[in-house]
Amino acid sequence: MEFNEDIEKQFFEKIKNIKDLSELKKIEIEYLGKKGIVQELYKKIKDLPEEKRKEFGEKVNNLRNIIESSIESTKAQLESSLADLKLSSEKIDVTLPGLHFQRGSIHVLTKVIEEVKSIFVSMGFDVFSGPDIEDDYYNFEALNIPEHHPARDMQDTFYLAQKILLRTQTSPMQIRIMKKLKPPIRMIAIGRCYRRDALDSSHSPQFHQVEGLVVDKGISFANLKATLSEFSKKMFGENTRIRFTPSYFPFVEPGSETSISCVICGGKGCPVCKYTGFLEMGGSGMVHPNVLRNVGIDPDEFQGFAFGWGIERIAMVKYGIPDIRYFYQNDLRFLKQF
Template sequence: MEELLRKLYEDAQKEILSADSLQQIENLRVKYLGKKGELTQILRGMGSLKPEERPVIGQIANEVREKIEGLLTETKNKIAQLEKEKRIKSEYIDITMPGKPYEYGHKHPMTQVLDEIKKIFLGLGFSIAEGPEIEFTYYNFEALNTPEDHPARDLQDTFYVTSDILLRTQTSPVQVRTMEKNKPPIRVISPGRVYRSDEIDATHSPVFHQMEGLVVDEGITMGDLKGVLNIFAKKFFGEDTNTKFRPHYFPFTEPSAEMDVSCFACGGKGCRVCGYTGWIEILGAGMVHPNVLRMSGIDPEKYSGFAFGLGIDRITMLKYGIDDLRLLFENDLRFIQQF
């Protein structure tokens, strides 16, 4: 048995010293010193030895175990050091090379425009109201004086979730919800995403952005509407901006109008941007229909109000001379950083 132990050590020594990976070292440890390893197998034969031989063989076995463990540890450390040095060389960084610059984000042009618009109206005493994008047909249509059989619904290409739930086609439902929860005076703007079933092209998208405004109080007139929107136009497009109002139709306002501003590109002389008319349409507006006030729990005999709505996407395209709506949705940093 003594010869078997010495032979075991010699074989183990040769294999350990020739190992070149940590996995091999682990495999050799299991092979020689594991619970089912070769040393254990030899020691199982100690029961056949004479009593006086057992202490001697036991001591030799312990020495063999310690020597093999020492070899394993020493070789493991050497291999680990070699692998570390190899990794350091492979991961060498040439500090003389120029670094890769980090690309910083940039505020989206639509966000910049919306921030500017909100700043103007907040300065006029408005507050910001928000509402759900998945809306009930009641708030999107009926409460805005557009009943189920109203012909104006034919103008809305709507994404329906169920027969009475839809993706809002405008931010006007926020106005209704605001009037239901608050008593006049009311002065709010409601920016947000809206949805209509359009094919996406240079001027249309099924998802776009609106901002609507609402004022309700005693004695509100069309003159107040024109005054507020004139201030907005001059603050946003420049102090030399002129405005004009054209009669129009919206089911939730009466009377209704569309507002044009003098072309900020040519100063009203006529150019490609304004279609050589000198004017650019930017929003729709009007006095809140008495039916809308009444359905929202506000007495139209005592209170009146005005509302307006504009497309953030369109205003952004006009302000920055962008000719393709799709550029606003691609999030290409090369495009966004220009603004």
Template sequence: MKEIEEIKKEFEEKIKTKSIEELKKVETHFLGRKGKVVDLFKTLKNATEENRKNIGQQINDLKSYVEETISKRLKELEEIEKNKLLANERIDITLPGIRLETGGLHILSKVMKEVEDIFLSMGFDVMTGPEIESDYYNFEALNIPEFHPARDMQDTFYLAKKILLRTQTSPIQIRTMEKYKPPIRIIAIGRCYRRDAIDSSHSPIFHQVEGLVIDKNVSFSSLKGTLLEFTKKMFGEETKIRFSPSYFPFVEPGAETAISCVICKGKGCRVCKYTGWLEMGGSGMVHPNVLKNVNIDPEEYQGFAFGWGVERIAMIKYGIPDIRMFLQNDLRFLEQFK
């Protein structure tokens, strides 16, 4: 049929289009509802009975040819488009990659880890306890009964009657002595809370490390040797330690501990207020009443305890002038310790 050949020839010319958009127009032109191939089927009614079957077969063959050719050409054009896109978006693998920002330990976490590692190397265990404590563990068991004047030394956050935020990590010592029999060698490290006015050296939230040793024949010399060993490992071999008599309800005798200034090496400077010494915290021999409260015989066992502020340790070791810097989340400050 001449008309079929003409349509096929026209189609083969138009299928050479170079865009998907133009190809869709070609498809509509030949296979749409008013397309040329569809119109051919309408001519069958005018064909004789003898030719109708033959002509119908030719039209169907043309339709199949057009559909297959369009499908094939569409895949070719899609591949061309994809290659163009890849060429335009080519990645230069020689360019340096984008460096991802990595986090790091907070300076206080870093110092606490260092403190723990030193005491672990000295044979101590690390103990933890709840930050919400009872009045008994925070005060009474530590030889600070109700109405004792020493309670005025610590402004406390009370959550309910007899329930409070711990003001020190000492309750961990009581819980440990209740649970384990001597000998005991532990440090208790963690967050504490006091109603302190915020300034360069005070914060209502701070961290404390306390040590406790309970055994037979423990003396003040044992305390001095332990703290001197820790001090040298933390601040340097040349660092010295000094004990001055002081009062704490849970130890007897009690002492304030100080280390030789790590800035001026004991010669005197603004940091140590020209004394050559930096105060670190309290210490002493565990009071017999504290041992009795946990059913340890003070005639058979003795012990020593000490407590230093973690922020204080960090400020001295790294020359940090203001305790508020630990909580300000200033990346310029924090990134110095990554």
């Protein structure tokens, strides 16, 4: 066989129309096989005159390289298009819905409690809970509310036995903690409380409270204001303002009702805040000297502040929940919203 340019031309002609790997294999054998065209050309070298052998040899080498690389690249091309063909057959509709397992939820009251805890822990408060079943002593007596005191009317109480009751407030934890720990005290207590109130959209015979108590040298009303102001900003947003109005709780003096600027209208007045611009959150004040004396703390040495806010109230304000009954009904359509 004569070496000529046509071999290369023919090869490219053939490989151009290759459709699959087996055809390519045939061509590979035809050109590069042991008895293939390229081998045949090498065999011719020995028949050539000495001076032409080198040039011819180089030409064949060249041709072999071209063919080899061309087959290689064609092969890669074929393989990749085959792979793509296979993958395309596995096409899915990516707009189909995902597969869902049941997803859980944490009760909104727990969420609020956890948030309250984390804000106060960040301010160095210790967190307690305390018993639901209380002694009259802790719930009333030690809190400067003796038996038959008119202030007891403010909290209609469930009794289990003589002097044993369901706590009407978390304030008994003030006494329990002050009896246990020495000042400086900085604590909150969170838990369920009970009052003989009929169930309606804003009252429930059971509800949760967060109680706060700080006792140390020189603790002041200004400290109380700063603490509740900071808490309210963290809980309800940086623009929240806090308002104190004089009020009466026998275990604090001065005593105060505390409100926050309405989260809906920002204080301008709207139906939610009954056009007052403020939402009542709970009581607060400076620990009454009688209370300090009752637990053996000298009111001339130590001063303290205390507050008690409703958890349900905080949740209702924060999340716009209109009815307290939702919390205890546990409709999953409610639970899953938070």
